[in-house]
Amino acid sequence: MLMQQTLLTLKSLRLPGMAAAFEEQQRHAQVAALAFDERFAMLVDREHAYRENRRIARLLREARLKSSQACIEDIRYGTGRNLDRALVAQLASCQWIRAHQNLLLTGATGCGKTWLACALGNAACRQGLSVLYWRLPRLLEELRIARGDGSFGKRLATLAKIDLLILDDWAVAPLSQAERNDLLEILDDRVSTRSTVMSSQLAPLHWHAFLNDPTLADAILDRILHAAHRLALSGESQRKLDGETPLLSSVTL
Structure with a gap:
């Protein structure tokens, strides 16, 4: 009893x-x-x-990772992947997130950018850090709608509190003036206070021209490139090599 x-x-x-x-x-x-x-x-x-x-x-x-099963332990370091074990181990420690640094992931379609970003997001969650994944085009569309229904400020405040924000598919389509402004708002709230992952097929060298607005481009890139790690993935499409099986063994987009 x-x-x-x-x-x-x-x-x-x-x-x-x-x-x-x-x-x-x-x-x-x-x-x-x-x-x-x-x-x-x-x-x-x-x-x-x-x-x-x-x-x-x-x-x-709450992270809503696109590749929810992606994890650092499943990475295969095959030849031609351009994945440095020491750098990946450093990123997996999440110290760069605690130091409020950024990460730029670039490479061709299928080389594993999204998979790797989600694996790092998984590692961050397991260390008690908040993470949120967005395809950037969809996020910008959500913010456009938020402007109309009056929730724009609340949306920005929520994004500003996330320890690691993963923005996938950066620079896949031209941005409107309003979208460039919204992107600047997102990044400005995070400078030196939170970390952001930018995943893109386009090399950083071409980002300024892509933004097509010298003034805003300078402001946006200053916030993205400030204290940023860079990882350029290479090799053949992992979808093709793995028969559409999403293995990061080298990372899958």
């Missing part, structure tokens, strides 16, 4: 991990031989692990 009351109390206090561990302890006689502080430490550890797992699951869900 006392055990049931204790379980109910733990659950009412929203300590489900501790409650589950307490039930398990009652079913294993050998646990009774442990000292009280050892048993209590086991309960606390279980609750901590439960909360951490819940938090990571929430972060991964």
